[in-house]
Amino acid sequence: xxxxxxxxxxxxxxxxxxxxxxxxxxxxxxxxxxxxxxxxxxxxxxxxxxxxxxxxxxxxxxxxxxxxxxxxxxxxxxxxxxxxxxxxxxxxxxxxxxxxxxxxxxxxxxxxxxxxxxxxxxxxxxxxxxxxxxxxxxxxxxxxxxxxxxxxxxxxxxxxxxxxxxxxxxxxxxxxxxxxxxxxxxxxxxxxxxxxxxxxxxxxxxxxxxxxxxxxxxxxxxxxxxxxxxxxxxxxxxxxxxxxxxxxxxxxxxxxxxxxxxxxxxxxxxxxxxxxx
Amino acid sequence: xxxxxxxxxxxxxxxxxxxxxxxxxxxxxxxxxxxxxxxxxxxxxxxxxxxxxxxxxxxxxxxxxxxxxxxxxxxxxxxxxxxxxxxxxxxxxxxxxxxxxxxxxxxxxxxxxxxxxxxxxxxxxxxxxxxxxxxxxxxxxxxxxxxxxxxxxxxxxxxxxxxxxxxxxxxxxxxxxxxxxxxxxxxxxxxxxxxxxxxxxxxxxxxxxxxxxxxxxxxxxxxxxxxxxxxxxxxxxxxxxxxxxxxxxxxxxxxxxxxxxxxxxxxxxxxxxxxxxxxxxxxxxxxxxxxxxxxxxxxxxxx
Amino acid sequence: xxxxxxxxxxxxxxxxxxxxxxxxxxxxxxxxxxxxxxxxxxxxxxxxxxxxxxxxxxxxxxxxxxxxxxxxxxxxxxxxxxxxxxxxxxxxxxxxxxxxxxxxxxxxxxxxxxxxxxxxxxxxxxxxxxxxxxxxxxxxxxxxxxxxxxxxxxxxxxxxxxxxxxxxxxxxxxxxxxxxxxxxxxxxxxxxxxxxxxxxxxxxxxxxxxxxxxxxxxxxxxxxxxxxxxxxxxxxxxxxxxxxxxxxxxxxxxxxxxxxxxxxxxxxxxxxxxxxxxxxxxxxxxxxxxxxxxxxxxxxxxxxxxxxxxxxxxxxxxxxxxxxxxxxxxxxxxxxxxxxxxxxxxxxxxxxxxxxxxxxxxxxxxxxxxxxxxxxxxxxxxxxxxxxxxxxxxxxxxxxxxxxxxxxxxxxxx
Numbered sequence: 001x002x003x004x005x006x007x008x009x010x011x012x013x014x015x016x017x018x019x020x021x022x023x024x025x026x027x028x029x030x031x032x033x034x035x036x037x038x039x040x041x042x043x044x045x046x047x048x049x050x051x052x053x054x055x056x057x058x059x060x061x062x063x064x065x066x067x068x069x070x071x072x073x074x075x076x077x078x079x080x081x082x083x084x085x086x087x088x089x090x091x092x093x094x095x096x097x098x099x100x101x102x103x104x105x106x107x108x109x110x111x112x113x114x115x116x117x118x119x120x121x122x123x124x125x126x127x128x129x130x131x132x133x134x135x136x137x138x139x140x141x142x143x144x145x146x147x148x149x150x151x152x153x154x155x156x157x158x159x160x161x162x163x164x165x166x167x168x169x170x171x172x173x174x175x176x177x178x179x180x181x182x183x184x185x186x187x188x189x190x191x192x193x194x195x196x197x198x199x200x201x202x203x204x205x206x207x208x209x210x211x212x213x214x215x216x217x218x219x220x221x222x223x224x225x226x227x228x229x230x231x232x233x234x235x236x237x238x239x240x241x242x243x244x245x246x247x248x249x250x251x252x253x254x255x256x257x258x259x260x261x262x263x264x265x266x267x268x269x270x271x272x273x274x275x276x277x
Numbered sequence: 278x279x280x281x282x283x284x285x286x287x288x289x290x291x292x293x294x295x296x297x298x299x300x301x302x303x304x305x306x307x308x309x310x311x312x313x314x315x316x317x318x319x320x321x322x323x324x325x326x327x328x329x330x331x332x333x334x335x336x337x338x339x340x341x342x343x344x345x346x347x348x349x350x351x352x353x354x355x356x357x358x359x360x361x362x363x364x365x366x367x368x369x370x371x372x373x374x375x376x377x378x379x380x381x382x383x384x385x386x387x388x389x390x391x392x393x394x395x396x397x398x399x400x401x402x403x404x405x406x407x408x409x410x411x412x413x414x415x416x417x418x419x420x421x422x423x424x425x426x427x428x429x430x431x432x433x434x435x436x437x438x439x440x441x442x443x444x445x446x447x448x449x450x451x452x453x454x455x456x457x458x459x460x461x462x463x464x465x466x467x468x469x470x471x472x473x474x475x476x477x478x479x480x481x482x483x484x485x486x487x488x489x490x491x492x493x494x495x496x497x498x499x500x501x502x503x504x505x506x507x508x509x510x511x512x513x514x515x516x517x518x519x520x521x522x523x524x525x526x527x528x529x530x531x532x533x534x535x536x537x538x539x540x541x542x543x544x545x546x547x548x549x550x551x552x553x554x555x556x557x558x559x560x561x562x563x564x565x566x567x568x569x570x571x572x573x574x575x576x577x578x579x580x
Numbered sequence: 581x582x583x584x585x586x587x588x589x590x591x592x593x594x595x596x597x598x599x600x601x602x603x604x605x606x607x608x609x610x611x612x613x614x615x616x617x618x619x620x621x622x623x624x625x626x627x628x629x630x631x632x633x634x635x636x637x638x639x640x641x642x643x644x645x646x647x648x649x650x651x652x653x654x655x656x657x658x659x660x661x662x663x664x665x666x667x668x669x670x671x672x673x674x675x676x677x678x679x680x681x682x683x684x685x686x687x688x689x690x691x692x693x694x695x696x697x698x699x700x701x702x703x704x705x706x707x708x709x710x711x712x713x714x715x716x717x718x719x720x721x722x723x724x725x726x727x728x729x730x731x732x733x734x735x736x737x738x739x740x741x742x743x744x745x746x747x748x749x750x751x752x753x754x755x756x757x758x759x760x761x762x763x764x765x766x767x768x769x770x771x772x773x774x775x776x777x778x779x780x781x782x783x784x785x786x787x788x789x790x791x792x793x794x795x796x797x798x799x800x801x802x803x804x805x806x807x808x809x810x811x812x813x814x815x816x817x818x819x820x821x822x823x824x825x826x827x828x829x830x831x832x833x834x835x836x837x838x839x840x841x842x843x844x845x846x847x848x849x850x851x852x853x854x855x856x857x858x859x860x861x862x863x864x865x866x867x868x869x870x871x872x873x874x875x876x877x878x879x880x881x882x883x884x885x886x887x888x889x890x891x892x893x894x895x896x897x898x899x900x901x902x903x904x905x906x907x908x909x910x911x912x913x914x915x916x917x918x919x920x921x922x923x924x925x926x927x928x929x930x931x932x933x934x935x936x937x938x939x940x941x942x943x944x945x946x947x948x949x950x951x952x953x954x955x956x957x958x959x960x961x962x963x964x965x966x967x968x969x970x971x972x973x974x975x976x977x978x979x980x981x982x983x984x985x986x987x988x989x990x991x992x993x994x
Binding site: 038039042065130132136137215220222224231232234238239 | 613615617620626627646648649650651653658661662664665666667669756831833834835838840853856857858
Binding site for chain 2: 046126
């Protein structure tokens with residue numbers, strides 16, 4: 001289309017590279033640091049390329065610091081959040097998108113309003129509730145907290161996907177004798193499957209990256225997720241940056257893979273789902 | 278009147294509505310017990326004297342509010358939070374726009390570039406903030422080392438050490454986290470704009486800037502609104518970045534309301550004061566959300 | 581449609597995986613569990629933690645032990661949240677100055693109730709700081725006075741006064757070498773101001789005749805002298821690393837470990853930290869000097885182990901503490917983190933008879949601890965802000981400390 005763009009392509013590529021340098025800078029530092037030995041961390045001047053390239057940090061975090069333990073906890077919490085969230089959000093989204101009832105607008109306002117609260121504000125009350133319910137130091141507690149904070153986003157997104165399905169399709173199924181729940185399961189969900197997967201993975205990532213709830217609700221080492229486990233490298237007198245960056249790198253990989261799977265859908269959902277409601 | 282009551286009833290308590298309530302029940306129960314109740318409790322704490330463990334003692338009315346409102350630090354923090362939010366969101370939008378524009382040009386490697394730009398969004402904010410802290414380190418960090426070695430800045434500032442530079446470095450991390458979201462939303466919008474519009478612009482002899490102002494911007498106007506509103510909620514609540522990078526320091530030069538809530542509550546165990554500030558954040562965010570909701574429902578009506 | 585099906589299969593597999601993992605993860609053991617919040621001291625290896633945990637469980641098969649590593653920065657917040665929620669761990673390492681706060685909250689129990697008398701009798705009397713109203717509310721776990729560490733490649737001089745230290749720091753400072761380390765960013769502890777305040781003969785509070793703390797005296801002549809001196813070192817003499825305002829102790833001390841600073845006021849962990857950093861220079865240990873005309877008064881810091889009242893398994897917690905305080909474990913712990921021993925039996929072991937420990941023992945004679953009071957966390961924060969304001973030139977040391985003292989007194993109801 002525009003010849004301006006063709007003419008200035010080298011310029012655009014240069015600009016892209018500059019912007020990438022800006023946005024990826026900490027990750028370059030991460031990679032550089034994780035390949036250094038503990039002795040080279042605190043050396044002046046700092047080097048980009050380690051003098052003694054070492055992969056020892058990987059074995060150290062894996063064997064000495066049992067990173068697998070934290071991976072496992074993160075996985076349980078993230079998968080649990082994802083599952084519980086879908087069980088709760090999909091029916092609610094269907095109701096909002098397709099059924100007429102008193103208070104529909106109120107529910108939508110509530111969902112929007114809840115988006116705005118920070119976990120910081122409710123964490124102390126949540127702690128009391130969980131303590132009374134014996135949910136401290138359990139995955140259940142962490143999953144519940146993460147779910148509550150992702151319901152509104154998930155319901156909102158799913159409402160968008162459901163609304164986008166032409167009502168004729170649903171009506172046809174109803175005429176064929178499908179019940180409401182039947183249409184939801186057999187007609188609506190398969191059509192909205194890409195959206196559903198997007199929402200699920202987004203919940204997974206949110207729970208995987210969560211920090212404050214884990215910090216507050218989990219004391220037992222065996223149940224700490226990765227974000228918390230990585231913090232043990234912040235010692236009392238100095239930080240073991242080489243181990244911290246190694247773990248951060250390992251924690252980032254699965255999230256990145258998942259994110260790339262859903263990124264297009266997610267953006268489309270955020271952009272259009274947000275508008276069409 | 279009697280007839281209309283009956284019709285109201287049949288309109289709102291029929292099988293369809295019953296099913297709707299049933300389907301929403303799990304979500305509503307979870308939200309009421311684990312979200313609405315805790316928030317209500319925060320309101321209670323702000324009106325009561327609390328002990329050091331946050332238990333309600335006796336009703337104190339507005340005493341805690343008056344105490345908080347009488348300190349200068351609180352007002353400074355509130356103003357700083359506003360500046361923080363507006364500045365961060367504006368820079369995110371501008372930078373996001375630039376990235377979206379370069380990604381909208383076709384060249385080999387565009388897909389890779391797009392994938393790379395997403396990384397800051399995908400990674401965990403607390404971990405990213407830790408990484409940035411290491412990047413900013415004055416003695417051992419690679420940022421200042423690189424600036425010095427390349428001669429770009431022979432005497433770079435101590436990023437987290439002085440009020441202004443600490444504010445800039447902290448807000449930059451928040452911006453950095455939020456830019457990919459903006460960029461991708463804008464990009465999606467740009468790609469949805471019909472090419473015909475640009476072609477007719479070419480025929481009219483419009484230059485690149487004119488096309489950007491008259492075609493691109495109007496084409497994604499609603500997306501800009503939605504994205505900046507969402508982003509301002511996240512920015513306003515960005516606890517992790519400030520807490521991990523500076524804990525509000527030096528002095529209180531990077532303190533925002535949400536970190537002040539945490540500091541008064543968890544570090545000083547002054548729960549009433551913390552609750553008052555939490556309520557202030559509710560009020561501000563509710564106003565923001567109302568604007569948002571109004572826009573949202575207007576858009577819905579338009580469609 | 582095939583894509584849909586494969587997504588469906590993927591979803592099912594993931595859900596199944598959740599259930600399996602979840603069921604495995606939730607399997608609770610019927611044994612009582614003792615949770616110990618374990619401060620991450622430098623030098624304390626993961627290996628030691630794991631060995632201690634399994635050795636205890638081997639000796640007490642009826643008890644499940646979970647030693648949870650916690651960064652020091654998070655410790656206080658973590659404990660207060662768990663107390664507020666009514667579900668504290670059994671045991672935690674705390675800064676001894678927090679003990680009073682927890683006692684006011686009726687959150688901790690006297691050690692005598694759960695720990696054997698033999699263990700308590702073995703504790704050196706001088707380290708029993710956590711005696712409140714006649715009862716031992718915490719066992720010292722790491723107790724050490726602060727000392728001055730000197731990089732002998734940069735300077736040999738052992739300063740007798742703060743003024744001498746400043747002169748020598750000025751002399752040795754070059755473009756890439758600093759005379760002195762000074763952490764200038766707010767963190768949980770106010771150590772550096774305390775070094776200079778105590779060295780000037782000052783204190784945080786005046787003592788009432790009944791032994792309670794009165795008004796704040798941070799703005800006394802000694803306090804102002806201390807802060808003026810700090811500001812001079814940092815902003816006029818420029819003998820400290822230029823990035824000092826951005827560094828807490830954790831980020832500032834590595835400059836010394838990397839061999840580029842002459843002096844650092846530091847604790848006993850310095851030796852293990854140096855070894856960890858692979859330092860090759862020789863270090864000499866001396867006392868933190870007083871100002872001219874005032875005696876050396878170093879800060880002494882003790883951390884304690886406490887047992888929480890609302891914890892489920894306090895009896896078992898006592899057994900863990902008895903186990904941990906045997907020489908086999910406690911002396912190795914002291915050696916790893918480089919703190920002087922707190923038990924009489926360990927004090928006689930040969931590994932604690934080195935120059936570092938000699939300096940530490942000497943410092944302990946004249947050392948002074950933090951005020952033991954409720955709300956000290958907030959006091960710390962207020963004074964930190966005053967110190968920061970003085971560094972930044974936003975207020976003179978006198979004005980900043982006057983303001984701090986006013987705030988502290990108002991907060992404490994004077």
